[in-house]
Amino acid sequence: MATVNKNFLKLNGGYLFPEIARRTKAWQERHPGVSIMRLGIGNTTEALSPAVCAAMKQKIDKLSSRETYSGYGDEQGDTYLRDALVTYYKEHWKVELRNTEFFISDGAKSDAANIQQLFGEDAVVAVQDPSYPVYVDSNVIAGRTGSYDETDFCYQGFVYLKSDLSNGFVPAPPKEKVDLIYLCSPNNPTGAVASREQLKVFVDYALANKSVIIFDSAYSEYITESKYPHSIFEIEGSRKCAIELSSFSKFAGFTGVRLGWTIIPHELECEGTEEGMLNRMWNRRQCTFFNGASNIAQAGGAASLSGEGYKECRALVGYYQRNAKVIKEGLESVGLSCYGGINSPYVWAQTPSGLTSWEFFDLLLDKCHVVVTPGSGFGPSGEHYVRVSSYGHFEDVVSAMESIRRNLVI
Amino acid sequence: MATVNKNFLKLNGGYLFPEIARRTKAWQERHPGVSIMRLGIGNTTEALSPAVCAAMKQKIDKLSSRETYSGYGDEQGDTYLRDALVTYYKEHWKVELRNTEFFISDGAKSDAANIQQLFGEDAVVAVQDPSYPVYVDSNVIAGRTGSYDETDFCYQGFVYLKSDLSNGFVPAPPKEKVDLIYLCSPNNPTGAVASREQLKVFVDYALANKSVIIFDSAYSEYITESKYPHSIFEIEGSRKCAIELSSFSKFAGFTGVRLGWTIIPHELECEGTEEGMLNRMWNRRQCTFFNGASNIAQAGGAASLSGEGYKECRALVGYYQRNAKVIKEGLESVGLSCYGGINSPYVWAQTPSGLTSWEFFDLLLDKCHVVVTPGSGFGPSGEHYVRVSSYGHFEDVVSAMESIRRNLVI
Numbered sequence A, B: 001m002a003t004v005n006k007n008f009l010k011l012n013g014g015y016l017f018p019e020i021a022r023r024t025k026a027w028q029e030r031h032p033g034v035s036i037m038r039l040g041i042g043n044t045t046e047a048l049s050p051a052v053c054a055a056m057k058q059k060i061d062k063l064s065s066r067e068t069y070s071g072y073g074d075e076q077g078d079t080y081l082r083d084a085l086v087t088y089y090k091e092h093w094k095v096e097l098r099n100t101e102f103f104i105s106d107g108a109k110s111d112a113a114n115i116q117q118l119f120g121e122d123a124v125v126a127v128q129d130p131s132y133p134v135y136v137d138s139n140v141i142a143g144r145t146g147s148y149d150e151t152d153f154c155y156q157g158f159v160y161l162k163s164d165l166s167n168g169f170v171p172a173p174p175k176e177k178v179d180l181i182y183l184c185s186p187n188n189p190t191g192a193v194a195s196r197e198q199l200k201v202f203v204d205y206a207l208a209n210k211s212v213i214i215f216d217s218a219y220s221e222y223i224t225e226s227k228y229p230h231s232i233f234e235i236e237g238s239r240k241c242a243i244e245l246s247s248f249s250k251f252a253g254f255t256g257v258r259l260g261w262t263i264i265p266h267e268l269e270c271e272g273t274e275e276g277m278l279n280r281m282w283n284r285r286q287c288t289f290f291n292g293a294s295n296i297a298q299a300g301g302a303a304s305l306s307g308e309g310y311k312e313c314r315a316l317v318g319y320y321q322r323n324a325k326v327i328k329e330g331l332e333s334v335g336l337s338c339y340g341g342i343n344s345p346y347v348w349a350q351t352p353s354g355l356t357s358w359e360f361f362d363l364l365l366d367k368c369h370v371v372v373t374p375g376s377g378f379g380p381s382g383e384h385y386v387r388v389s390s391y392g393h394f395e396d397v398v399s400a401m402e403s404i405r406r407n408l409v410i
Helices: A006-010 A016-030 A050-063 A079-093 A108-118 A133-141 A196-209 A277-289 A295-304 A307-333 A357-368 A394-407 B006-010 B016-030 B050-063 B079-093 B108-118 B133-141 B196-209 B277-289 B295-304 B307-333 B357-368 B394-407
Strands: A102-105 A125-129 A159-162 A180-184 A212-216 A242-247 A260-263 A338-340 A346-350 A385-389 B102-105 B125-129 B159-162 B180-184 B212-216 B242-247 B260-263 B338-340 B346-350 B385-389
Touching: A006 A133, A006 B277, A016 A357, A050 A295, A050 A307, A050 B050, A079 A102, A079 A295, A102 A108, A102 A277, A108 A133, A108 A212, A108 A242, A108 A260, A108 A277, A108 B277, A125 A133, A133 B277, A180 A196, A196 A212, A277 B006, A277 B108, A277 B133, A295 A307, A295 B295, A307 A338, A307 A346, A307 A394, A357 A385, A357 A394, B006 B133, B016 B357, B050 B295, B050 B307, B079 B102, B079 B295, B102 B108, B102 B277, B108 B133, B108 B212, B108 B242, B108 B260, B108 B277, B125 B133, B180 B196, B196 B212, B295 B307, B307 B338, B307 B346, B307 B394, B357 B385, B357 B394
Parallel strands: A125 A159, A125 A180, A180 A212, A212 A242, B125 B159, B125 B180, B180 B212, B212 B242
Antiparallel strands: A102 A260, A242 A260, A338 A346, A346 A385, B102 B260, B242 B260, B338 B346, B346 B385
16 A cells, blocks of 8 residues: 655645746736746746857767767766866866766756755755755655744744845854755855855854755856855865755756756765765765766767857856846836845845735736746745846846836835 | 765665676776677667757757747656657557656656655565666665665565566566555566566556556567557556656667656555645656756657657667577577567576576676676576677677677586
């Protein structure tokens, strides 16, 4: 008599983005012909780099000839791509890593959700609040929480690191001992970026408490102020206590092509483990639950990391950064308080007049035909904020801001 | 103080195929310049279909223009591909399914490993013995077994359905009640295919005991005898008790391109669930742990299902089927007892003179320079067998058989 994994039943509501899609679709059906401007989901809109496309087509040409065809790649990813990432980290961020510390995946979302599988069922998990819902939901499904509390919008047993105006949206480590800490910098959704000093405090905490930091650097290419670290491995001591997840999605426009990576240093330690064990466990996990990322995507990913491909992808990032500037200026011009948007593709805007996130979502959709993401979908401290994404055509972003200027009555 | 998921420590040895790669590499290093013929891993070797390549390049062209670029696809897979699969099942196997019952993934291996996440931690799991190691290992990591027993090569708590000569390598359902039953037909590794009547007995068992059958049909296109079912959903009653996993890997040569699918009927039931709940839970799981399969791979997958693409992929299957015939005849000509290979790309050969699987693996590598897969890697009943894969160039398969004829002294 099969039973279901009851942890699924604890999940509060649907996954955020499908819910936004549902509401938007319903509104569109009630208003046929009205053009909606979508600044909700962080979904890339601009063409892929020509050099990246050429590399992927070349890979297909290889697959179309028996002399150059290849089947299964390594579960860890192709060596040439892992080597290219080693070079990328070394040249850009002065971080020395070995190719055996990289694991290529079909995207950072999968890794962000799966990484918790390495750890004990009773691990106490801390997340920035607000944060990317996948960190929380994957641990709920894995059984590391009690039920969802409808009064404080928190899962029991989770430690929420409140990120708000008082700390510039970058929290300090918790007072209590926790086992796993998810950090994302530049942050999704707040757009805040952690300084070296702030990350050092987390690393020191993790070393002192034998915790593991899971650091999501998917937006690191959006940092414009060079004083900020791009990788947790720029911080001394981090090789003993941190994992980094990252992605080609927002840098190379691979949201649909799918490619990401995870770094597990050989020195990463955990209670009772011998040297290198977490790296080996993740290797075993990937060999069992995964069969390598698409070889075509991997060819494109490597092309994005150097030469023309890198320049073209940097230009893509620059395109969205310009959008972010337009959004920040546009929202501020109507009197909204905005954060982020400088080292991040996301602008984090406070709702006016005490509106809830979803109320402001509905208002912006209804009056301005602009879709944003309700901040409350990222955790309780996201309430009274919305996330505005710079992923869109420049002219649509401009139109959206014009519509907000014209139609938003605060 | 983070601790590790201790279930990983229960795993017996490395994952099978990396271990074969390790031994083969070590042998090659001791014998530089000697050419090894690889019939071990089921890794496709022939060029992709031209129509499939054209479709994937066309997709890249779309991604290279902002007018036709697309980012995130649906986590469930693109609708056009799910529709193409609906048509494929209807036209080829007379099976009626809805597109909301299909979930496109990066491959059947991921789904085969992840599907157990839907079920209770205390689920009793039955597997065919021998079977694809992922079914067992994923449930070990999820904590559904006791420790590995070195005396009988079984994990405690698992139910092994012995598949041997006495039942033609297709077992009957267990005497005891189990919750989850993994079935693979055509079978990896034995090459045996289950009849309608044999599957009906499993479906009746599952309905009577409220168990769920996880049916892996990754090799269904290799069935040559039309009396055999290609899908569990050809069996009456299966929509209430079965999930099907399948793949483009062995049909379209997508081992490296990565694409698969899972079918969860809306009627699938489980203890205490309401109608459609397992389908919705998997949807939620995919929306949390996955971000859709590569859009380039999906374009290729759709092209493989109809028109020229389908014909070309059928020709690919025919190529490997001819190899299987050569292998079966070759091995039988030296006196080995062989099974499978008619409705399957795998030939299951009994080791001579009571050799263990690994002893025969080493002998074939050392004397004949042929790599096969030790049957014992698939479970205790695989001992004294090896799996010989038809995935290789025809001329290499012929050479391998000549080498065995010439050099194997039994």
